[in-house]
Amino acid sequence: MALIVVKFGGTSVGDIERIKNAASKVAQEVRRGNKVAVVVSAMAGVTDQLIAYCHGVTPHPNPREHDAVVATGEQVSAGLMAMALEQRGLNARSWQGWQARLRTDNGHNHARILDIDTTKLLDRLDKGEVAVLAGFQGVSEDGSITTLGRGGSDTSAVALAAALKADRCDIYTDVDGVYTADPRIVAKASKLSKISYEEMLELASLGAKVLQTRSVEMALRYRMSIQVLSTFENAIGSDLPGTLVTDEDETMENNPVTGIAHFLGAAKITLAEVTDTPGVAASIFSPLAQAGINVGAIVQTASNDGKTTNVTFTIPRGSLGRAEEIIKSEKEKIGYRNIITDSHIAKISLVGLGMRNRPGIAALMFQTLADKGINIQLIETSEINVSVVIAEDYLELALRALHTAFDLDMA
Amino acid sequence: MALIVVKFGGTSVGDIERIKNAASKVAQEVRRGNKVAVVVSAMAGVTDQLIAYCHGVTPHPNPREHDAVVATGEQVSAGLMAMALEQRGLNARSWQGWQARLRTDNGHNHARILDIDTTKLLDRLDKGEVAVLAGFQGVSEDGSITTLGRGGSDTSAVALAAALKADRCDIYTDVDGVYTADPRIVAKASKLSKISYEEMLELASLGAKVLQTRSVEMALRYRMSIQVLSTFENAIGSDLPGTLVTDEDETMENNPVTGIAHFLGAAKITLAEVTDTPGVAASIFSPLAQAGINVGAIVQTASNDGKTTNVTFTIPRGSLGRAEEIIKSEKEKIGYRNIITDSHIAKISLVGLGMRNRPGIAALMFQTLADKGINIQLIETSEINVSVVIAEDYLELALRALHTAFDLDMA
Numbered sequence: 060m061a062l063i064v065v066k067f068g069g070t071s072v073g074d075i076e077r078i079k080n081a082a083s084k085v086a087q088e089v090r091r092g093n094k095v096a097v098v099v100s101a102m103a104g105v106t107d108q109l110i111a112y113c114h115g116v117t118p119h120p121n122p123r124e125h126d127a128v129v130a131t132g133e134q135v136s137a138g139l140m141a142m143a144l145e146q147r148g149l150n151a152r153s154w155q156g157w158q159a160r161l162r163t164d165n166g167h168n169h170a171r172i173l174d175i176d177t178t179k180l181l182d183r184l185d186k187g188e189v190a191v192l193a194g195f196q197g198v199s200e201d202g203s204i205t206t207l208g209r210g211g212s213d214t215s216a217v218a219l220a221a222a223l224k225a226d227r228c229d230i231y232t233d234v235d236g237v238y239t240a241d242p243r244i245v246a247k248a249s250k251l252s253k254i255s256y257e258e259m260l261e262l263a264s265l266g267a268k269v270l271q272t273r274s275v276e277m278a279l280r281y282r283m284s285i286q287v288l289s290t291f292e293n294a295i296g297s298d299l300p301g302t303l304v305t306d307e308d309e310t311m312e313n314n315p316v317t318g319i320a321h322f323l324g325a326a327k328i329t330l331a332e333v334t335d336t337p338g339v340a341a342s343i344f345s346p347l348a349q350a351g352i353n354v355g356a357i358v359q360t361a362s363n364d365g366k367t368t369n370v371t372f373t374i375p376r377g378s379l380g381r382a383e384e385i386i387k388s389e390k391e392k393i394g395y396r397n398i399i400t401d402s403h404i405a406k407i408s409l410v411g412l413g414m415r416n417r418p419g420i421a422a423l424m425f426q427t428l429a430d431k432g433i434n435i436q437l438i439e440t441s442e443i444n445v446s447v448v449i450a451e452d453y454l455e456l457a458l459r460a461l462h463t464a465f466d467l468d469m470a
Numbered sequence: 471m472a473l474i475v476v477k478f479g480g481t482s483v484g485d486i487e488r489i490k491n492a493a494s495k496v497a498q499e500v501r502r503g504n505k506v507a508v509v510v511s512a513m514a515g516v517t518d519q520l521i522a523y524c525h526g527v528t529p530h531p532n533p534r535e536h537d538a539v540v541a542t543g544e545q546v547s548a549g550l551m552a553m554a555l556e557q558r559g560l561n562a563r564s565w566q567g568w569q570a571r572l573r574t575d576n577g578h579n580h581a582r583i584l585d586i587d588t589t590k591l592l593d594r595l596d597k598g599e600v601a602v603l604a605g606f607q608g609v610s611e612d613g614s615i616t617t618l619g620r621g622g623s624d625t626s627a628v629a630l631a632a633a634l635k636a637d638r639c640d641i642y643t644d645v646d647g648v649y650t651a652d653p654r655i656v657a658k659a660s661k662l663s664k665i666s667y668e669e670m671l672e673l674a675s676l677g678a679k680v681l682q683t684r685s686v687e688m689a690l691r692y693r694m695s696i697q698v699l700s701t702f703e704n705a706i707g708s709d710l711p712g713t714l715v716t717d718e719d720e721t722m723e724n725n726p727v728t729g730i731a732h733f734l735g736a737a738k739i740t741l742a743e744v745t746d747t748p749g750v751a752a753s754i755f756s757p758l759a760q761a762g763i764n765v766g767a768i769v770q771t772a773s774n775d776g777k778t779t780n781v782t783f784t785i786p787r788g789s790l791g792r793a794e795e796i797i798k799s800e801k802e803k804i805g806y807r808n809i810i811t812d813s814h815i816a817k818i819s820l821v822g823l824g825m826r827n828r829p830g831i832a833a834l835m836f837q838t839l840a841d842k843g844i845n846i847q848l849i850e851t852s853e854i855n856v857s858v859v860i861a862e863d864y865l866e867l868a869l870r871a872l873h874t875a876f877d878l879d880m881a
Binding site: 075078079109112113115116117120121123124125127128130131134135137138139141142143145146151152153155157158202203204 | 486489490520523524526527528531532534535536538539542545546548549550552553554556557562563564566568569613614615
């Protein structure tokens with residue numbers, strides 16, 4: 060008998076029929092003799108509706124009240140899931156964050172999980188009851204409801220699995236696993252049967268939408284393997300046909316590149332002919348940080364006159380207007396000739412643990428793009444990824460060329 | 471400085487604009503130097519949507535899970551109201567049932583309030599914070615969310631006012647007070663400036679929809695006066711222009727009849743030629759009670775043959791089909807010739823404390839109806855009401871005639 064945590068995302072519980080379908084998967088696991096804890100997201104679209112209500116009331120909703128409102132989405136789906144399980148003859152009970160004593164810090168809207176008191180949960184799981192936890196939420200020290208931020212239900216699931224010392228953590232979503240590249244763009248992309256925590260973390264933070272970054276961080280910290288499955292295609296327990304996110308092992312070293320991520324949500328700003336004096340970087344980036352704008356890659360290049368430099372960096376596309384405003388208002392202080400913005404960029408990242416020991420990965424990437432006539436605007440690297448920023452129009456071409464060049468194409 | 475509980479019903483918080491409007495009324499009270507606790511219903515329509523979800527999953531939702539799902543409606547409006555108050559520069563905080571420690575029994579879907587621990591609430595009210603309580607809900611001994619049944623937010627408000635020893639309990643709804651009769655039918659109906667708890671209780675239980683019966687019971691028990699006001703017409707604090715539900719006093723004795731209620735939700739069943747033996751009533755009503763069908767007035771009359779009796783009674787209209795089925799399946803056991811059903815009936819009730827000392831009220835009622843050629847099908851009386859059942863078609867005619875006959879017409 061195993062203890063399993065099963066998580067269903069928003070599309071997997073998107074309507075009543077889908078909730079019933081998800082319940083049938085849970086029932087199968089119970090019939091196999093397993094103890095099951097379920098974690099659910101809000102029904103698809105509900106969270107957005109609730110956020111829209113908040114912003115209808117005030118442009119800057121009180122974070123505590125925002126969480127109280129938004130957390131209801133998962134409460135509804137947890138209750139409905141428990142009903143659907145009972146309808147199938149199982150004992151089931153919904154648990155809201157405060158009922159499961161999932162304690163978080165006070166960081167409303169993006170709270171971090173401190174711990175989960177599993178005494179009561181384990182007691183009821185031992186009695187054969189299915190626990191249905193409302194994902195995405197917890198309770199703070201002062202008894203307020205907190206939420207974990209976008210995609211937080213994945214994090215809830217991994218935290219619960221770790222706290223319960225579960226044998227498996229299955230995350231049902233609307234894709235059937237992790238691919239070498241987005242299969243909607245790269246027809247030859249193939250599903251990975253396994254991927255290491257570290258690689259998944261890079262892919263998630265570089266734009267792959269399969270799992271939420273923090274959930275992978277947590278999986279890595281607790282060495283809790285995650286199985287990514289599709290609610291719509293995978294039969295539960297059918298020899299694990301999704302992708303297993305787990306510890307690095309030798310089988311993964313075959314190819315230096317495991318997968319290719321891409322990201323379309325960034326914009327680029329270039330400040331031309333910046334006076335090259337000490338402190339100039341601070342004069343650019345401090346006001347942006349104060350405005351809460353996340354700056355990505357930064358590149359500084361000499362400009363034509365040899366006396367000034369050009370500074371280029373990326374920011375989230377949605378912050379472009381505000382960033383431009385701020386930089387223009389600081390023009391005197393920074394000292395630059397003009398500002399050039401571009402929101403038609405794409406970031407492409409090669410990810411693989413194998414890169415650590417293989418030189419030449421970046422070189423092959425640049426050569427492959429050059430051969431297709433694609434100009435590289437920015438470069439960023441880490442131990443296990445190489446990322447480039449290119450013009451958005453070349454995204455598909457670049458992805459397919461790199462997929463082939465790095466031997467990822469399906470045989 | 472007074473402590474005031476203000477309650478807003480579902481239409482009063484029916485959309486974002488209305489929530490803002492309600493918040494402005496609260497802000498006025500705070501500016502007058504009062505401490506304010508707000509109780510909110512779910513946004514109009516939301517509770518029905520949530521119930522529909524539950525019944526989409528299963529015809530008999532688990533009551534605990536039903537409550538967990540349905541209580542989210544008030545949680546959302548409480549959070550939004552707190553935001554709207556902050557937007558107006560006030561300090562405000564939403565309180566769910568479990569956060570306010572509004573303890574109830576385990577009667578899911580129709581829980582009864584045991585007590586409210588007001589320590590934390592009072593502490594924050596004293597600091598000038600507006601408390602926004604999610605109505606309709608509480609928490610049971612075992613930490614489950616409970617709901618108080620339809621219209622339960624009125625009960626939440628009165629219970630909170632009693633627990634806080636509030637100076638006033640203002641209930642904002644979509645009508646501007648309690649009328650001598652439904653003003654949509656009786657043009658000459660007038661708004662009562664005061665009404666006693668006992669009369670309001672009778673009116674509410676006899677079909678007047680202004681206040682929920684249990685909330686009036688609670689007001690009576692704790693002698694907590696309720697002011698009924700319209701969100702859309704009454705300016706807050708404007709010399710209390712609604713109806714005050716309060717202790718009986720002399721001013722109320724002027725007229726024996728205070729108001730006329732009507733109810734269209736009943737159906738009538740007549741069993742003709744029932745064998746008149748001991749135990750026959752039990753054989754009719756026990757199976758109905760077991761099926762959870764609420765039986766109202768019962769009348770037994772001799773039938774033409776002098777050996778059998780006719781039994782007539784009312785039930786909720788929605789239960790007619792099931793009741794008929796049950797009675798037909800028990801035909802052998804009960805022993806009757808045939809069953810006649812009628813769902814086109816109306817119940818009209820005169821209510822007034824003054825009736826206690828004035829004979830002839832019922833007689834005048836019957837005469838008034840007779841003069842208009844309206845046949846009385848059933849009669850029920852209590853100390854402070856006389857009710858008759860008539861054909862639904864005569865409802866308006868009867869209401870207007872009685873309103874005039876009992877001197878209730880506006881001068």
